[in-house]
Amino acid sequence: MGATAVLLGGCTRTDGGGGGGNGGGGTLDRLRQQGYINAGFANEQPYGFTDESGELTGESPELAKAIFSELGIDEVRGVQVQFDGLIPGLTANQFDFVSAGMAITPDRCEQVAFSNPEYLAGTAFLVPEGNPEGITRFEDVADNSDITLCVLNAAIEQGYASEKGVPDDRIQAAQDQASAYELLETGRVQAIALTGISLRWLQEQRGGPFEVTESFFVEIDGEEEISGGGFAFRQADTELVEAVNEKLEEFKQSGRLLEILEPFGFTEAEMPGDVTAEQLCNA
Numbered sequence: 001m002g003a004t005a006v007l008l009g010g011c012t013r014t015d016g017g018g019g020g021g022n023g024g025g026g027t028l029d030r031l032r033q034q035g036y037i038n039a040g041f042a043n044e045q046p047y048g049f050t051d052e053s054g055e056l057t058g059e060s061p062e063l064a065k066a067i068f069s070e071l072g073i074d075e076v077r078g079v080q081v082q083f084d085g086l087i088p089g090l091t092a093n094q095f096d097f098v099s100a101g102m103a104i105t106p107d108r109c110e111q112v113a114f115s116n117p118e119y120l121a122g123t124a125f126l127v128p129e130g131n132p133e134g135i136t137r138f139e140d141v142a143d144n145s146d147i148t149l150c151v152l153n154a155a156i157e158q159g160y161a162s163e164k165g166v167p168d169d170r171i172q173a174a175q176d177q178a179s180a181y182e183l184l185e186t187g188r189v190q191a192i193a194l195t196g197i198s199l200r201w202l203q204e205q206r207g208g209p210f211e212v213t214e215s216f217f218v219e220i221d222g223e224e225e226i227s228g229g230g231f232a233f234r235q236a237d238t239e240l241v242e243a244v245n246e247k248l249e250e251f252k253q254s255g256r257l258l259e260i261l262e263p264f265g266f267t268e269a270e271m272p273g274d275v276t277a278e279q280l281c282n283a
Helices: 027-034 059-070 083-091 138-142 156-163 177-185 196-206 238-254 256-264 277-281
Strands: 006-008 036-041 075-080 097-103 123-128 149-152 171-174 191-195 210-212 228-233
Touching (some): 036 083, 059 238, 177 196, 191 196
Parallel strands (some): 006 075, 036 075, 149 171
Antiparallel strands (some): 097 228
């Protein structure tokens, strides 16, 4: 039931994945017949990454393995690309879905179809111990010309930073967590902005004289932007999205969702409750 193959660079290709004009009705049957599904991931811990043995794991792939097993698809195969290549790779049929804990945003919803969220998570900052610059919000970064902030390229925190007035020349975009950590470790940036879940995991794995600030939901135009992540599919694959949502709801009700996500640092506080993809897409 595990992922037995991980391909780099998105160099594989599905056969169209959705039945195009027929609403994607044939995708689930096709995947059952072939016995596996290709998942795009960005090697971001703890969402979707390869472990020391090369096995695809993380909260999203492990959840996908459990869901698709119940849908009659026994194997999830990983295709690793940069984060900003996930949606282009999906729409170009390089894989069948995105399994990377991708935040569900209105802009992304115009390009892909999301499952309902598997988790909710606020933003936080990884900063030097003692938080000498007093960073708790993006406004603190914007107001202090001595701070350069690191974000992951194309992640929602990049947009939040710009929205809150952080100048472009003080936003350093990294391709992955390891690069971001190196920038902080060498003093080229003074903070990293990611979800609190990502940063707690990163700090636990890497250690160092740093700490994670308290998580928060960013306010835009006076309203909190609730951030939740889910699987992304091609818009034609409506039947597949519905089947995944049905199983996801079962997992939420039974407690199995938390059971799968807990080893990756998720708690009851991050469970999505009744929040839907439609709500996040229209936020």
